[in-house]
Amino acid sequence: MERIELDGVIPKVFSDKEQTGSDVWNKKIIFEKGKSYLIEAASGTGKSSLCSFIYGYRKDYEGTLSFDGRDVRMFSGRDWTVIRQKNIGMMFQELRLFPELTSIENVMLKNNLTQFRDLDKIKTWFCSLGIEDKWSEPVGKMSFGQQQRVAFMRMLCQPADFLIMDEPVSHLDDENGGIMGRMLEQEMSERGVGVIVTSIGRRLEMNYNTKIKL
Amino acid sequence: MLWKLLRQHVSIAQLVGFFVANLCGMVIVMLGIQFYKDVSPVFAEEDGLIKKDYIVVTKKVSTIGTLTGKSGTFSSYEVEDMKLQPFTVNVGLFQPARFKVSAGLSFGGMNMSTAMFLESVPDTFVDVKADDWTFVDGQKEIPIIIPRNYLNLYNFGFARSRNLPQLSEGMIGMVSLDIVLSGNGMREIKKGRIVGFSNRLNTILVPEAFMNIANAKYGDGGELRPSRLIIEVNNPADERIAQYFNENGYETEDNKLDSGRITWFLKLAVGVVMAVGLVISVLSFYILLLSIYLILQKNTDKLENLLLIGYSPSYVAKPYQILAVSMNFLVWGLSVVLLLLIREWYSDVLEDIIVGFDGGSIVLSCLAGMLLFFIVSVYNVIAIRRKINSII
Numbered sequence: 001m002e003r004i005e006l007d008g009v010i011p012k013v014f015s016d017k018e019q020t021g022s023d024v025w026n027k028k029i030i031f032e033k034g035k036s037y038l039i040e041a042a043s044g045t046g047k048s049s050l051c052s053f054i055y056g057y058r059k060d061y062e063g064t065l066s067f068d069g070r071d072v073r074m075f076s077g078r079d080w081t082v083i084r085q086k087n088i089g090m091m092f093q094e095l096r097l098f099p100e101l102t103s104i105e106n107v108m109l110k111n112n113l114t115q116f117r118d119l120d121k122i123k124t125w126f127c128s129l130g131i132e133d134k135w136s137e138p139v140g141k142m143s144f145g146q147q148q149r150v151a152f153m154r155m156l157c158q159p160a161d162f163l164i165m166d167e168p169v170s171h172l173d174d175e176n177g178g179i180m181g182r183m184l185e186q187e188m189s190e191r192g193v194g195v196i197v198t199s200i201g202r203r204l205e206m207n208y209n210t211k212i213k214l
Numbered sequence: 215m216l217w218k219l220l221r222q223h224v225s226i227a228q229l230v231g232f233f234v235a236n237l238c239g240m241v242i243v244m245l246g247i248q249f250y251k252d253v254s255p256v257f258a259e260e261d262g263l264i265k266k267d268y269i270v271v272t273k274k275v276s277t278i279g280t281l282t283g284k285s286g287t288f289s290s291y292e293v294e295d296m297k298l299q300p301f302t303v304n305v306g307l308f309q310p311a312r313f314k315v316s317a318g319l320s321f322g323g324m325n326m327s328t329a330m331f332l333e334s335v336p337d338t339f340v341d342v343k344a345d346d347w348t349f350v351d352g353q354k355e356i357p358i359i360i361p362r363n364y365l366n367l368y369n370f371g372f373a374r375s376r377n378l379p380q381l382s383e384g385m386i387g388m389v390s391l392d393i394v395l396s397g398n399g400m401r402e403i404k405k406g407r408i409v410g411f412s413n414r415l416n417t418i419l420v421p422e423a424f425m426n427i428a429n430a431k432y433g434d435g436g437e438l439r440p441s442r443l444i445i446e447v448n449n450p451a452d453e454r455i456a457q458y459f460n461e462n463g464y465e466t467e468d469n470k471l472d473s474g475r476i477t478w479f480l481k482l483a484v485g486v487v488m489a490v491g492l493v494i495s496v497l498s499f500y501i502l503l504l505s506i507y508l509i510l511q512k513n514t515d516k517l518e519n520l521l522l523i524g525y526s527p528s529y530v531a532k533p534y535q536i537l538a539v540s541m542n543f544l545v546w547g548l549s550v551v552l553l554l555l556i557r558e559w560y561s562d563v564l565e566d567i568i569v570g571f572d573g574g575s576i577v578l579s580c581l582a583g584m585l586l587f588f589i590v591s592v593y594n595v596i597a598i599r600r601k602i603n604s605i606i
Contacts, residue, residue, distance in 0.1 A: 057522060057606050077527060077603065084524035096519040098219055105215055110523050112215070154523070 099140030242491025313397030
């Protein structure tokens with residue numbers, strides 16, 4: 001998958017507004033593989049909506065959203081399953097971890113599906129993100145910042161064309177945010193993935209190709 | 215790991231409730247079929263092959279009918295209707311003599327004479343195969359068949375009380391009777407000889423050929439209105455015979471139709487039992503489905519997250535489907551075991567009261583249970599999958 005195109009896309013709840021002042025809504029915009037995008041927005045401007053439209057679990061928008069020219073409204077449930085296993089990795093704002101599973105189990109739940117990473121690699125991530133001592137701790141007992149790091153690792157277990165992160169560092173300190181930014185840049189250079197990051201204030205520090213105002 | 219996640223909220227109590235209810239339903243359905251299969255051969259003919267039988271039919275004699283002079287005879291319409299019934303193979307008419315008959319007997323120096331009556335039925339209905347059961351016009355001697363009961367009545371009743379010799383069937387056959395026929399102003403004496411004894415026909419029988427000739431000669435020439443019919447049927451246990459007779463007010467001379475009634479009641483009882491079993495089964499299947507829906511509902515967030523991180527709906531549905539199908543299969547297996555145990559118990563009871571009881575095979579009831587298992591499992595699998603598909 002090379003391109004994500006939005007053509008006149010706008011959430012239905014916004015559709016009666018004449019002017020949104022947004023670079024995304026009701027505009028034509030293309031996200032390309034291998035590039036990084038920062039979408040900055042105020043609260044309530046539809047940041048998470050954009051992520052959910054691209055990830056295919058909400059369809060309450062107008063306009064056309066297409067992957068490599070294929071309208072995603074035509075995709076079947078099976079198509080979306082394949083996309084979520086191979087093409088797009090997602091880090092949700094609400095993380096969507098399983099609190100009763102340990103942090104490694106949460107990561108392995110994804111990696112078992114994709115078989116993309118080996119255990120050693122995952123161990124080095126735990127160490128670099130400073131939560132190696134939380135390896136076998138249930139995620140429900142961890143702080144939100146720690147949970148964000150687990151969700152981030154889970155996303156990296158995806159053999160993706162695009163990685164989408166919805167406010168990935170909202171509860172992280174600058175140091176750990178910086179580590180995550182460097183890991184992402186490494187992924188971009190190694191695998192050529194496209195990265196889309198949203199932010200309402202704290203931003204994930206890296207060299208973005210494009211900054212967009214939502 | 216997936217199961218560790220999904221088994222949360224699986225309520226053992228609900229599943230046990232379903233299991234017991236489903237077990238009851240399935241056992242009742244299977245037991246109904248099995249019991250019917252085991253018991254119904256007892257009422258049918260022993261060898262199981264189609265064995266013909268004969269039923270003698272009369273109309274009910276009622277007091278009002280007698281007072282109003284209502285005839286107890288069958289009209290030609292009624293005879294035709296009887297022939298059209300699905301259980302009927304053949305219908306024969308009893309033809310009574312319409313002239314006066316008296317029979318005399320010289321025996322050991324005693325002369326006895328009595329008024330009597332004769333009847334005939336078509337020869338195919340006569341259960342005695344006597345070589346001399348023929349009559350041609352002008353023949354001096356008339357062959358006669360009497361009910362075996364008559365001989366027994368004489369031998370074991372009359373002869374013993376009066377110190378008279380008992381008679382064998384062979385001896386009777388050697389006795390010659392004097393038969394006096396009279397009517398239309400004519401009188402004729404013929405010889406009569408008893409050629410056989412019938413278990414089936416409770417009358418004094420002469421060949422139909424003789425009756426036709428004698429009725430034409432001495433009778434009053436009126437229309438033949440039989441008061442008794444003999445019917446050949448395939449299966450006297452057919453409950454439709456009893457129903458038909460009941461509707462039309464007919465009676466039979468023996469209780470051959472009782473087994474028909476019993477079979478009918480048996481079918482009715484088994485039908486009711488099976489219906490109850492099916493209702494219980496259907497309810498229990500709903501319990502299972504509701505339990506699974508409830509588990510799915512409680513796990514909606516987890517299921518949604520699993521689907522969003524890339525698990526396919528079929529993969530996520532599988533643990534629940536396996537759970538449901540294996541529960542169903544366990545129920546079926548346990549039902550077969552219970553069926554065998556209960557059958558063992560009632561077989562013992564039935565063997566004591568029914569001679570030659572050996573029961574039918576359990577294949578049919580097991581197959582019926584299997585069918586139930588399949589229908590329910592397929593429905594469960596589809597329902598679970600649909601529910602999961604509807605999550606996102």
